[in-house]
Amino acid sequence: MAWRTDDLLGAPFERASLGPATLVRLPSSPAEVAAARAVVLHVHGYNDYFFQAHLARELAAAGYLFHAVDLRAAGRSLRPGELPHYVTDLREQATDIAAAAAVLRTAFPHLPLVVHAHSTGGLTASLWAHAHRHATGTAAGPDALVLNSPFLDLPGSALARAVGTPVLDRLALVRPQTTLSHGPSWYATALLRANGGAWDFDTALKRPQGVPARAGWLRAVRRAQARVASGLAIGCPVLFAASTASSHDGPDNPLVGSTDTVLDADQITALAPRLGRDVTVLRIAGGVHDLSLSADGPRRAYLDGMLDWLAAHLSAHPGAGTGAGTGAGSRTATEERPA
Template identity: 45%
Template structure:
């Protein structure tokens, strides 16, 4: 952990119920992130503590490998079933709500900042630094970072720039490029690059709400999440933040080396992201899966790309059997590359 960074207050109850707890992670410049842990996943059940013989008073040993989940844009951690699946496979499970997101949003907006928006997404490397250090301090010997969408982009660049802090990456539909026409990816992006420097808070777009509506129980979907933290229509995309995202995309396109084994997964097909359609949760209707496939070729030497038939943008929120295929693939790959 970097000098001057302190672990936050004690663990306290989390919104996901009795099996989860959260703690605040103070960050530089007065920012905050939030770490969540899944209590049943934390300790081994063999009675050993620190390698010594078991005794009635011995503390149970921390599981050797921990997984740290990193969410996407207009998102936060609410995936109880992912925590349980990884815990059942022998992994300790944690998740971080980055500064400005979910559990960390109130402190961010109270300081006059825009929800989900930072000046430069590179600042989230600090969030992962503190989260990873806190997880390691709990006694886990190895760390896997599981990033979804924007979280996959952040995790990729963090691993490449902070070699040795993670032991493996799992990337669920990572955001490696802009899912738009060549005009928006090229000339319009260059215009926004200029605008972002002089008017960083200018709203230049927003996510479409079709996908989120298809997921949420209130509009016929399968998943219950907080619409304050993950609203249907998202939050405004600001020019300065967008400028930094496109710079991150260019870094991936030029090539980075995460230095650890990486598993990249995505749906087999993309669907329209600007209109309602019948395959919103059985295709990636946010990103372009071919961009993800190409991007996976530029992040290191030990990378496996796996397509998931019938997968949604967030593969963990796909309907059955796609989500079971996703989780089973992750667990099997971890078992081979980073055994619990």
């Protein structure tokens, strides 16, 4: 691949084209590759892209080779004339995950592959992992899957979701680009350092004004969520992480910095056992929607919980620096970490 310095994060981060997607990496020395525990692929969510340099450095310091993929029509991969994040089938973006995973398995065939996926990326990665659970070689699914507040269900009442989905199906077939909702993301607004938050990001790629939710995209999401609700059989261990609390996304919400204001954390957590046979649930007190962007205490709890889980579950893998296996039997364990 033709790697060059990433113009968003700057050196040492590098990027390379991956068809309609973009692969980003934090380069590693030969000694770091030789001692690595695993290679990590990060997958972003909706109205998002990879900018979490601190996450990359945290994982690298713990012995992981870090990469991220900006999916088609998102972040670094957004082309002129494209509607941001717009796809009509999440399998389109799953193809990008598969392409990135194949590159990493080719480059590091001796290492286990960890996929760390957030929000809509977590939904897409879950379906990809399920679909590739029996594949081998460079087409194989992950050896471990970390889901950071995955978009497994729409917030709101079951009645509203049940009534709205058939209407959405009909609309998406005839007018797929119809905007169903569009408003500011107070969550993104609060994260931005210029607004008093802790993070810097490109506001053309993660927009405080939000990205319209269009009928075709939302239909794709609802179809994917229906597959999760019916039960998946992801073959690798899964860490499902979410905040312990949710609240509304609004400028007057004093809890915007300590709760999930995008999804209903309890609602998505209830679906965690349907992902596979080996699922660990990690709830983070004080966590926001992207747990890796939480305040210092909750963020540390999330990172430590993830690293502890990875160390335990990769310890028996033949290529891992400290070893993990996929576990055996059906189990769902739950842990809550205070900030």
